[in-house]
Amino acid sequence: MVADRELVLQNFETLAENEVVLSDRIYDLLFEAHPELLExxxxxxxxxxxxxxxxxxxxxxxxxxxxxxxxxxxxxxxAKHVEYEVTEVMYEWLIDAMIDAMAEVSGSTWTAELGASWRDVLRYLADLMIAELPPGKQIGR
Ligand code: HEM
Incomplete structure (x- = not known):
């Protein structure tokens, strides 16, 4: 279960209010770090x-x-993302970009604890999707 449910839900309100800025920052960070994803x-x-x-x-x-x-x-x-040719490592990249952009958008309300809780949640979602990759394509942890 999630480390701090209330913290995550409260912060979600801030993120939702800034959704456009948040998305733009996530993709800026993602494509800056991994330009090959643009394709x-x-x-x-x-x-x-x-x-x-x-x-x-x-x-x-x-x-x-x-x-x-x-x-x-x-x-x-x-399963759809397998068709989009999304690989396991790309989930890590997206999570990193999301956490960094979420921290930026949240400003002074962001804490390390909040970051860790969000990372747990995003990791959980990504793991469910990664489970659909063909076995040879999972790098395992
Ligand atoms: C928790 C992880 C993720 C979730 C919940 C998620 C969710 C979604 C959703 C809802 C869509 C649009 C609707 C659809 O195609 O059904 C989508 C499309 C797409 N996703 Fe993801 N995604 C995740 C991770 C990733 C990652 C890691 C990548 C690659 C870096 C990626 C690449 C794409 C691409 C290429 C599309 C096609 C649409 C477009 O060209 O914009 N996704 N994803």
Missing amino acids: LFSAKHSAGGRQMVRETLMYAVDHVNGETWVAMNLASLG
């Missing part, structure tokens, strides 16, 4: 990308609130 996203990636960030945060909140269907939906989303 993966369609030309309209900013529209698709915003949807992805929004839905990822919604899944995170629903999971934090104990919704068990999240696991089922993420399995089919994971």
